[in-house]
Amino acid sequence: MTRVLVVEDEPPLMRALEINLKARGYDVETAPDGAHALRRAAARPPDVVLLDLGLPDMDGNDVIKELRGWSRASILVVSARRTSQEKVTALDAGADDYITKPFDMDELLARLRAAARRVKAGKPAVGTAVVETEGFTIDLLAKKARREGRDIRLTPTEWHLVEVLVRNSGRLVSQQQLLQEVWGPSHSTQTNYLRVYMAQLRRKLEADPAHPRHFFTAPGMGYRFAP
Structure with a gap:
C-alpha cells in the first residue's frame, strides 16, 4: 500500500484530501505544519509527500530541502503560488512535481x-533485497546476515540501523535521521547511541572494524553504507 503524507495547514482541504486518498486505498497521514511533517516522515517514511508551501511555521521549500537530505519520497507540491519562478524554486529545492x-x-x-x-x-523487487560484499551478505527480507559462511546474529536495533543505511546505500544518512527512524524523535540528540551501535555492527560484519570498508562515519554529520 502506498503511504502518503499530506502536509496542509487548511483543515477543510486536509480533510478532503485524506478522505479522497483513503477511499482509493492509500495509507494516509497528515501534518498541519513543517515540524510535524518532518517528524512524521522520519517516524513512518512515506512514499509520496503532498506538500503545501505556505505553512505556518516554515517555508515549504525548507521542508523539501530537509526531506531531500535523507528521504527518497516523491514530493508533489500543492500550492497557491503560481509564478514560474516559485515553481522553479520548489523544483530546484528537490520537488518532483x-x-x-x-x-x-x-x-x-x-x-x-x-x-x-x-x-x-526505484525500489528493489521482492526477493532481490540481498546485499553482497566480499566479506558478508545481508538479506533484508529474511533478516539474515552471514559472514565467512556463518550466520551473524544482529539485534532488532542493529537490524533497523542496517536497513536504513542499506536503503540509502551510497548516500550519507544524517545522525538525526538515524536516531529518529530507529529510536524515535525524542532521541534525536542521543548521538552516543549511534557510536555504540555502529561499533557493534563493525565488530560483527567488518573484517577490520578499526578500518571499515562498508560502514563509514562522517564525523559530526552521519553514516554511509557502501557495498
Missing part, C-alpha cells in the same frame, strides 16, 4: 499515481 491551487482532483490523483510509480520503480 508541482500543481497549483485550486486543482482538479482527478489531475491530482493522476499525478499522485505517477509519483507512486516512480517510487516503486
Whole structure:
C-alpha cells in the first residue's frame, strides 16, 4: 500500500484530501505544519509527500530541502503560488512535481499515481533485497546476515540501523535521521547511541572494524553504507 503524507495547514482541504486518498486505498497521514511533517516522515517514511508551501511555521521549500537530505519520497507540491519562478524554486529545492491551487482532483490523483510509480520503480523487487560484499551478505527480507559462511546474529536495533543505511546505500544518512527512524524523535540528540551501535555492527560484519570498508562515519554529520 502506498503511504502518503499530506502536509496542509487548511483543515477543510486536509480533510478532503485524506478522505479522497483513503477511499482509493492509500495509507494516509497528515501534518498541519513543517515540524510535524518532518517528524512524521522520519517516524513512518512515506512514499509520496503532498506538500503545501505556505505553512505556518516554515517555508515549504525548507521542508523539501530537509526531506531531500535523507528521504527518497516523491514530493508533489500543492500550492497557491503560481509564478514560474516559485515553481522553479520548489523544483530546484528537490520537488518532483508541482500543481497549483485550486486543482482538479482527478489531475491530482493522476499525478499522485505517477509519483507512486516512480517510487516503486526505484525500489528493489521482492526477493532481490540481498546485499553482497566480499566479506558478508545481508538479506533484508529474511533478516539474515552471514559472514565467512556463518550466520551473524544482529539485534532488532542493529537490524533497523542496517536497513536504513542499506536503503540509502551510497548516500550519507544524517545522525538525526538515524536516531529518529530507529529510536524515535525524542532521541534525536542521543548521538552516543549511534557510536555504540555502529561499533557493534563493525565488530560483527567488518573484517577490520578499526578500518571499515562498508560502514563509514562522517564525523559530526552521519553514516554511509557502501557495498
